[in-house]
Amino acid sequence: MNDHGADSAPTETVTVVRNADVVAARQLVRTLAQQAGLSLVHQTKLVTAASELGRNMLLYGHGGVIRVRVTAKDSRTGVWVEFRDEGPGIENVELALTDGWTSGGGMGLGLSGARRLVDEFDLQTGPQGTTVSVIKWNR
Amino acid sequence: MSDRVPVMKIGDVLLVSIQTDLEDQTVLDLQEDLSERIVAAGARGVIIDISAVEIVDSFVGRMLATIASISRILGATTIVCGMRPAVAITLVELGLSLNGVRTALNLEQGLALLRASRPEPGVRP
Numbered sequence: 001m002n003d004h005g006a007d008s009a010p011t012e013t014v015t016v017v018r019n020a021d022v023v024a025a026r027q028l029v030r031t032l033a034q035q036a037g038l039s040l041v042h043q044t045k046l047v048t049a050a051s052e053l054g055r056n057m058l059l060y061g062h063g064g065v066i067r068v069r070v071t072a073k074d075s076r077t078g079v080w081v082e083f084r085d086e087g088p089g090i091e092n093v094e095l096a097l098t099d100g101w102t103s104g105g106g107m108g109l110g111l112s113g114a115r116r117l118v119d120e121f122d123l124q125t126g127p128q129g130t131t132v133s134v135i136k137w138n139r
Numbered sequence: 140m141s142d143r144v145p146v147m148k149i150g151d152v153l154l155v156s157i158q159t160d161l162e163d164q165t166v167l168d169l170q171e172d173l174s175e176r177i178v179a180a181g182a183r184g185v186i187i188d189i190s191a192v193e194i195v196d197s198f199v200g201r202m203l204a205t206i207a208s209i210s211r212i213l214g215a216t217t218i219v220c221g222m223r224p225a226v227a228i229t230l231v232e233l234g235l236s237l238n239g240v241r242t243a244l245n246l247e248q249g250l251a252l253l254r255a256s257r258p259e260p261g262v263r264p
Contacts, residue, residue: 116234
């Protein structure tokens with residue numbers, strides 16, 4: 001699901017090194033979600049997921065890069081967001097995706113909650129870093 | 140450097156109206172400011188109006204729950220009012236129940252709820 005590059009709109013990028021960058025990324029995600037025609041509830045879900053995943057990048061991945069673009073498949077339009085960091089990776093993905101489990105000071109809803117809020121969710125992790133990509137479709 | 144959220148005082152109620160997209164540091168500052176103001180003002184109630192807030196993620200949700208706990212310990216009741224429907228739907232799907240946080244549809248109902256939860260003067264609870 002990750003590569004929607006060829007037939008998609010231009011990709012916008014936000015480099016995340018501090019919390020204010022997450023706020024900027026949220027605003028960008030909202031703008032593209034509006035462009036893609038997502039309903040207000042779907043916009044809110046996607047932006048909230050972006051906030052969780054953006055914060056995770058800062059907390060566990062020493063920051064990283066968020067890429068956002070409007071994407072299309074069949075007759076649907078949606079928004080694709082990718083969160084890529086070069087942190088130490090997630091040791092136990094299954095555990096990290098469990099509600100209520102946290103390795104930090106959070107509520108343990110970041111990854112699991114974000115996954116529930118989007119339509120497609122893909123997580124790749126290893127010692128070279130973690131990449132989470134999500135899509136929210138318009139319907 | 141983050142902006143601080145203003146805390147207004149009306150009688151023995153502190154009113155916080157969050158008007159900006161919240162940064163984590165702003166949230167932490169508000170927690171501290173509010174606890175100090177509750178004590179300094181002898182406040183019995185705190186109303187947090189989030190009608191202008193577009194998203195509540197797990198960090199902000201935890202902040203609301205923490206503020207409610209802190210103010211309860213300091214003798215004040217906290218009511219969160221004005222949550223947008225899309226925010227409420229998202230919160231539930233995210234898995235945040237905001238346990239211990241009392242909510243009201245709007246400021247007016249929030250104030251009414253505070254009045255109702257207060258014991259009559261001279262009557263022991």
